[in-house]
Amino acid sequence: MHSGSAKLIIETGDDKYIFHFSGLLRVGNLDQIETVLNAQEECLVQKEIILDFVEVDELDSAAVLLILSTMKKMQLQGCESTLSFDNEEFEQLFKMVEKHAHLDTSFTCIVPSFVEKIGKKASDRVKGLLQFLAFFGQLSMAMLLYLRSFRAIRWKEIVFEMNESGIKALGIISLTMFLVGIVIAYQSSVQLKIYGANIFIVDMLGISILRELAPMLTAIVVAGRSGSAYAAQIGVMKITEELDAMRTMGFDPYAFLVLPRVLALMLMMPILIFFADIMGVVGGMLIAHIELGLSPTLFLERFSNVIDIRHFWVGIVKGPFFAILIASIGVFRGLMVKNDTQSIGFNTTKSVVESIFIVIICDAIFSIFFTHMGI
Amino acid sequence: MMEPIITVRDVTTRFGTNHVHDKLSLTINQGEIYGLLGPSGCGKSTLMREMILLENFESGSITLLGRDINTISAFEAQELRKQWGVLFQSNALFTSLSVAENISIALKEYTSISQKLIDEIVAFKIDIVGLKQSDGKLYPSQLSGGMKKKAALARALAMDPKLLFLDEPTSGLDPISAREFDALIVNLKEMLQLSIIMVSHDLNSIKTTLDRMAVIDHKKIAAEGTLDEVMAVTSPFIQTFFTTYSKHLR
Ligand SMILES: Nc1ncnc2c1ncn2[C@@H]1O[C@H](COP(=O)(O)OP(=O)(O)O)[C@@H](O)[C@H]1O
Numbered sequence A: 001m002h003s004g005s006a007k008l009i010i011e012t013g014d015d016k017y018i019f020h021f022s023g024l025l026r027v028g029n030l031d032q033i034e035t036v037l038n039a040q041e042e043c044l045v046q047k048e049i050i051l052d053f054v055e056v057d058e059l060d061s062a063a064v065l066l067i068l069s070t071m072k073k074m075q076l077q078g079c080e081s082t083l084s085f086d087n088e089e090f091e092q093l094f095k096m097v098e099k100h101a102h103l104d105t106s107f108t109c110i111v112p113s114f115v116e117k118i119g120k121k122a123s124d125r126v127k128g129l130l131q132f133l134a135f136f137g138q139l140s141m142a143m144l145l146y147l148r149s150f151r152a153i154r155w156k157e158i159v160f161e162m163n164e165s166g167i168k169a170l171g172i173i174s175l176t177m178f179l180v181g182i183v184i185a186y187q188s189s190v191q192l193k194i195y196g197a198n199i200f201i202v203d204m205l206g207i208s209i210l211r212e213l214a215p216m217l218t219a220i221v222v223a224g225r226s227g228s229a230y231a232a233q234i235g236v237m238k239i240t241e242e243l244d245a246m247r248t249m250g251f252d253p254y255a256f257l258v259l260p261r262v263l264a265l266m267l268m269m270p271i272l273i274f275f276a277d278i279m280g281v282v283g284g285m286l287i288a289h290i291e292l293g294l295s296p297t298l299f300l301e302r303f304s305n306v307i308d309i310r311h312f313w314v315g316i317v318k319g320p321f322f323a324i325l326i327a328s329i330g331v332f333r334g335l336m337v338k339n340d341t342q343s344i345g346f347n348t349t350k351s352v353v354e355s356i357f358i359v360i361i362c363d364a365i366f367s368i369f370f371t372h373m374g375i
Numbered sequence B: 001m002m003e004p005i006i007t008v009r010d011v012t013t014r015f016g017t018n019h020v021h022d023k024l025s026l027t028i029n030q031g032e033i034y035g036l037l038g039p040s041g042c043g044k045s046t047l048m049r050e051m052i053l054l055e056n057f058e059s060g061s062i063t064l065l066g067r068d069i070n071t072i073s074a075f076e077a078q079e080l081r082k083q084w085g086v087l088f089q090s091n092a093l094f095t096s097l098s099v100a101e102n103i104s105i106a107l108k109e110y111t112s113i114s115q116k117l118i119d120e121i122v123a124f125k126i127d128i129v130g131l132k133q134s135d136g137k138l139y140p141s142q143l144s145g146g147m148k149k150k151a152a153l154a155r156a157l158a159m160d161p162k163l164l165f166l167d168e169p170t171s172g173l174d175p176i177s178a179r180e181f182d183a184l185i186v187n188l189k190e191m192l193q194l195s196i197i198m199v200s201h202d203l204n205s206i207k208t209t210l211d212r213m214a215v216i217d218h219k220k221i222a223a224e225g226t227l228d229e230v231m232a233v234t235s236p237f238i239q240t241f242f243t244t245y246s247k248h249l250r
């Protein structure tokens, strides 16, 4: 049934051309016929043309459309074309297709110019920023309203989210930070050995891990795990109209979806950082022992002597700030999803990229701030 | 005219412990609108999905356009897929593509005809299903329920298939749109000489569109044939399904 092909033989006379079509004129085998017809129609001016379908076994609407549009072009060039069949069905098909055809329509969109693209991108960015600010304002308002009464807090959702994005992330964050501790200790031990300054590895590891590395890495892992999950989940809920359903039932999405996530992450982030601190230091301690012969007792004694508690607090304090950035960007990106599946992928990616970027900026601001404060 | 286009022989289907079909057999002839009827959850959609190679069955055989789908090669399966169009219960339009792009995607993938001809084919398909040309540039999220059905039907017709599968095409439509859609299906069948297999619950559709039908009940075919033949069968389901509505039908 599908193994045949379509053929076109052109019989030329002085003023009369006969196009003999044969075989299966179906949409799958039209490409060659189309090329031949396009080449022919250029040079046919004021001729008499007969389109012969007597040998055709099968004809579909796509083929009929091709013939019709060719005939139309030929007519514009002063040709007179006639159709010839001995098949009632084909004639009917031609009539039917002709009735419904819209020749010369185009659905291709106009490709915007380079300048237009830049302008659109720029205005989209500005719009995006404004939308985020609006969202952040709404979030803050909701938070104030929500925290006004202790009883209104949805502990069940918060605890659920604390488990999802906090407890379940403990394993991966611990492992990551343990390995980072090892890497940092290993690299610095090589340098410190040269100067015989082995014991200073404690100062180095303590300050860098507690102040910077643990909060940053925790934030990055959480952004990748939970920020993206928030964006995807809320995005799909938007597409399936679940958000609208919630609104109509009087469930404020901010109270039910947004705030529990933000609050859960704000509560869990410091705890995650605390564990990351421990694991990072343990990793470093292991390498200090193996590479520099520093016993854990000596390491910990030095640690409690030289590492001020304020370094620990500096790291922990960053937690809630990072958490609010990650959670709000994740949720915001979810709400930005439009009614198609592609925008879920787009916004999920964006949520991770943007939240990591913002976390780094926020960290830089903290650095400057703490240094100025002399902490 | 009356040669079979699909034959189902002794098909048995099980999902875990859920026995859905027990040795079903039915025959669908070329050029007819064939209905799969039965209570909700009796396995109509499943049977249709088995016919279009989306679901496996435990035993039995299905022959489609002369090929036994148990033994066909991947290449033959791909060839078969180009010969039918499917309208899913939930439309399944590609949400990130416009209506015109939804219709043209198969044409672009499987043929090497010019963009101009593709656009003309798309315009024609949009017209025969009763949409406006300007709807072609809209995205699925911008369409109403009935328009989505029509767009999905236009996509199913894109490659000029001879075989069309429709899963509950009128469910979710208002009665007027549903009747229009029925008329459209009968009309298209006449115009394009299609064979159509459809799942339906809608008694009006059953009466006005179907040439023949099978009623699935208790894992078996309870009856097969024209409406009169089916209504003559004495089975509890057929009695309740048809007789309560028979006044309204006649
Ligand atoms: N993928 C699946 N996995 C398990 N059970 C299924 C699956 N698809 C369908 N079923 C079961 O098969 C039965 C028939 O379903 P379906 O064919 O969708 O019914 P309907 O006749 O309403 O279209 C139902 O009991 C359903 O629960």
Ligand SMILES: [Mg+2]
Pocket: B044, B045, B089
């Ligand atoms: Mg179903």
